[in-house]
Amino acid sequence: MKFEKRDIVLIVGLFLFMIGLMPFMAPIYAAIIVTLMYFGIKFYVGKRKQSITREIGEGICLECGAKIVETKCPNCDYAKE
Template sequence: MKFERRDIVLILGIFLVVLGITQYVPFHYSALIGILLYFGIKLYVEKRHQSITNSIGDGLCIDCGSRIIANKCSKCDYSQE
């Protein structure tokens, strides 16, 4: 997990959530909840990014949008042969 510029927005949002729930629970519990939220969201986004990267493969066909395998589209190239 690397730090990206958009993580600043995530940190600010979680900080506001932590401030909001400190009214109901002590600060150290709300800080722990905020830290768990941050790493949970980061882990989810990283796994989602990996699954999308794996499903794309070599790329996407411009005509039909299907996955390109071995520099050939599975739909367009086989229909022309």
């Protein structure tokens, strides 16, 4: 989990959420909830990126959108042969 530029937007949003929680609970509990939310979101996004990378593999064919396997498109290149 490395820090990226868009994490600033996440931090600001969660900070505002924490401020919104403060009237209903103690500030320490609001901070704990927001911290858990931050790491939960970061974990979810990281797993989702891994899933997408695993699905794409070497790339995507521009003509049909299929996953490229061994530098060839299974739909387009094998149909030409």
